[in-house]
Amino acid sequence: MPLLPEHISALIGALSKLPGVGPRSAERIALHLVQADPAAVQHLATALVDARERVRLCDTCGALTEKSPCGICTDSRRDAFLICLVERPVDILSVEKSATFRGKYHVLGGKISPLNGVEPDDLRIAALERRIPDEHIKEIVIALGTDVEGDATSFYLAKRLAREGLRLTRIAHGLPAGTGLEFADEVTLSRALEGRREF
Amino acid sequence: MPLLPEHISALIGALSKLPGVGPRSAERIALHLVQADPAAVQHLATALVDARERVRLCDTCGALTEKSPCGICTDSRRDAFLICLVERPVDILSVEKSATFRGKYHVLGGKISPLNGVEPDDLRIAALERRIPDEHIKEIVIALGTDVEGDATSFYLAKRLAREGLRLTRIAHGLPAGTGLEFADEVTLSRALEGRREF
Numbered sequence: 001m002p003l004l005p006e007h008i009s010a011l012i013g014a015l016s017k018l019p020g021v022g023p024r025s026a027e028r029i030a031l032h033l034v035q036a037d038p039a040a041v042q043h044l045a046t047a048l049v050d051a052r053e054r055v056r057l058c059d060t061c062g063a064l065t066e067k068s069p070c071g072i073c074t075d076s077r078r079d080a081f082l083i084c085l086v087e088r089p090v091d092i093l094s095v096e097k098s099a100t101f102r103g104k105y106h107v108l109g110g111k112i113s114p115l116n117g118v119e120p121d122d123l124r125i126a127a128l129e130r131r132i133p134d135e136h137i138k139e140i141v142i143a144l145g146t147d148v149e150g151d152a153t154s155f156y157l158a159k160r161l162a163r164e165g166l167r168l169t170r171i172a173h174g175l176p177a178g179t180g181l182e183f184a185d186e187v188t189l190s191r192a193l194e195g196r197r198e199f
Numbered sequence: 200m201p202l203l204p205e206h207i208s209a210l211i212g213a214l215s216k217l218p219g220v221g222p223r224s225a226e227r228i229a230l231h232l233v234q235a236d237p238a239a240v241q242h243l244a245t246a247l248v249d250a251r252e253r254v255r256l257c258d259t260c261g262a263l264t265e266k267s268p269c270g271i272c273t274d275s276r277r278d279a280f281l282i283c284l285v286e287r288p289v290d291i292l293s294v295e296k297s298a299t300f301r302g303k304y305h306v307l308g309g310k311i312s313p314l315n316g317v318e319p320d321d322l323r324i325a326a327l328e329r330r331i332p333d334e335h336i337k338e339i340v341i342a343l344g345t346d347v348e349g350d351a352t353s354f355y356l357a358k359r360l361a362r363e364g365l366r367l368t369r370i371a372h373g374l375p376a377g378t379g380l381e382f383a384d385e386v387t388l389s390r391a392l393e394g395r396r397e398f
Contacts, residue, residue, distance in 0.1 A: 003295050005265040011250040014243045019231045020224050031289045032218045033247060034254040034263060041251040044213045045244035048232060051210040052240040055233040064233060066204045090230045096202050182227075 008034055057089065060131075062107030062124055064089045072104060079103040081138040085128065085157070087111055087145060091181040095143060098189040103141070106131065111149040112156055120156065132166060139167040141196055145180040158199040169196040207233055256288065259330070261306030261323055263288045271303060278302040280337040284327065284356070286310055286344060294342060302340075305330065310348040311355055319355065331365060338366040345372055345390075 004012075008030050016026035033041055057063065058070035065071065072078065072092070082103030086092055092105050109124045131137060142157055144150040158168050172195030181189070203211075207229050215225035232240055256262065257269035264270065271277065271291070281302030285291055291304050308323045330336060341356060343349040357367050373391035374383055383391070 003292055005254050005263060007246070007250040007253045007265060008263065011246045014246040017239070017243075018228045020227055025219050028219055029217045030250065031263070031292075034250050035288070036251070038251050040216070041247055044216075045247045047206070047210045047213040048240055048244045048247075051206040051229065051233050052235070052237050054206045055204050064204060064207065064230075066206065089234065093202055093230070 057107070061092075061105045062089060062109060062127075063092050063105055077102075081136055082141070083128070083131065083135075083137055083139070084141045084143050086143050086181065087150070091143070094181040094184060094189060095193070098186045098193060100190040100193040101141070103139075104135075106140075108144070108153070111144060111153045113149045120160075123153075125157070125160065129161070132161070132163070137166065139169060141193070142168065142170045143181070143193075147178050147180075162199075168199050170199065171196050256306070260304045261288060261308060261326075262291050262304055276301075280335055281340070282327075282330070282336055282338070283340045283342050285342050286349070290342070300340070302338075303334075305339075307343070307352070310343065311352045312348045319359075322352075324356070324359065328360070331360070331362070336365060338368060341367065341369045 011030040011033065012023070012026045015021055015029055016023050018026075021029070033044075054066050055064050056066070056068065058065045058073055059068045060073045061070060063070045063072060079102050083106050084092075084095055084101055084103055085106050085108060086095065087108050087110060089107050092107070095101050095105075106128050107124060108128075110118050110122065112118055112120055112123065128140075132140075140161060142154050144154050154170055158170070161168055171189075171192040184192075210229040210232065211222070211225045214220055214228055215222050217225075220228070232243075253265050254263050255265070255267065257264045257272055258267045259272045260269060262269045262271060278301050282305050283291075283294055283300055283302055284305050284307060285294065286307050286309065288306050291306070294300050294304075305327050306323060307327075309317050309321065311317055311319055311322065327339075331339075339360060341353050343353050353369055357369070360367055371394050372387070373394055374380070374387065380388065
């Protein structure tokens with residue numbers, strides 16, 4: 001006889017696929033939930049499905065949003081001629097928390113990685129190139145991670161995006177090497193933004 | 200403008216109520232989920248609700264089960280005259296994992312705690328007292344926690360359950376496996392010494 005009822009095992013299996021949730025945490029959460037208030041469980045299930053259904057990517061910048069264009073793209077108080085280029089939608093959140101950047105964003109959607117079959121054409125580079133003349137962009141701050149692929153992608157973009165009248169900068173190496181934006185604290189990110197330099 | 204779309208914030212709020220999930224983990228999980236395969240998110244939501252709806256407590260022993268009486272209560276290969284008394288349904292899982300106990304269980308549903316308003320009548324003691332003659336129980340192993348309330352409850356039960364022909368035992372208290380004396384606190388060591396046995 002299995003130790004746990006089938007539906008608890010199934011729930012543990014589904015929970016342990018979440019980031020940062022190991023088998024022990026998944027078991028603890030599942031055993032809590034099957035004894036929790038049914039309304040609270042239903043609330044969590046609804047929140048899950050609602051969030052997944054309502055949240056989409058902004059057609060302009062690629063941010064997570066419930067309406068496109070997103071709140072940042074339509075915010076007239078932000079510098080419309082300055083774009084911060086990030087790898088993933090969640091990186092926007094990290095930069096916003098540093099409260100140092102008041103421009104708009106562009107999500108690249110990944111890093112160039114020939115070994116993983118990610119070529120420049122798989123990224124949202126062409127969309128960014130269209131935004132440069134359309135939105136009269138004056139500066140692009142490249143804010144990718146500092147691992148090998150992030151570095152390579154940054155240098156590739158510095159070459160490809162270079163054009164008359166466009167300033168290309170990169171956030172400073174306040175970011176610890178070999179890591180992504182999501183692990184950086186606000187102060188580090190804030191300093192990295194303030195210390196950005198010309199290519 | 201809030202940093203995150205409303206439905207992501209709602210999801211983070213619901214997730215951070217789970218045991219062992221702090222605000223940072225909740226944010227990480229939520230941001231993962233809103234970009235995950237919609238079918239996987241639906242699967243998780245269904246697993247949540249299904250588990251909560253299908254899993255109930257065994258009418259006899261109080262274990263988590265999908266049918267009552269549970270698989271342990273109906274297992275004819277187990278010693279039907281031996282009961283292990285635990286505080287919560289999940290404690291059964293811990294004892295089962297030790298693979299040392301082959302009797303049945305009884306879940307008390309808590310510990311006596313006058314400060315928190317938990318009186319003996321709030322626990323499943325009367326149900327246990329009915330089981331003793333009904334199932335011809337010969338031994339009850341009290342396996343509650345070793346905090347003050349667990350100790351007090353154990354002593355209370357040892358008195359209340361005492362009757363002719365019933366053996367009342369308590370799981371041993373001592374040094375945990377795989378550790379040295381230097382890591383044991385005074386109370387643990389004192390109990391380990393008191394509970395010493397012949398080789």
